[in-house]
Amino acid sequence: MKHDEVLKNWIEEGYGTPDEFAKILDQGIEMLFYLEDDVFTKREVQSVVTAMRGIASILRAK
Numbered sequence: 001m002k003h004d005e006v007l008k009n010w011i012e013e014g015y016g017t018p019d020e021f022a023k024i025l026d027q028g029i030e031m032l033f034y035l036e037d038d039v040f041t042k043r044e045v046q047s048v049v050t051a052m053r054g055i056a057s058i059l060r061a062k
Contacts, residue, residue, distance in 0.1 A: 007058050014054065024051045 008018075015021040028048035031040055 003058060003061070006061065007055070010054055010058055015051075021051065024048055028052065 011018055011021045015024065024047060027040075027044065028051065031045060031048060035045075
């Protein structure tokens with residue numbers, strides 16, 4: 001299966017729609033700028049990390 005198909009399926013299975021996934025990634029970008037105590041919950045940070053790890057894993061697959 002091609003990377004783009006795998007990524008599309010992964011996004012749909014994990015996040016429902018590409019738009020919802022994009023929202024998670026946008027939140028992750030904001031976190032990198034404003035990561036301070038009591039700004040984001042631990043769960044919000046973990047959700048973004050999970051998304052980033054998933055993308056990296058798919059892109060590394062051959």
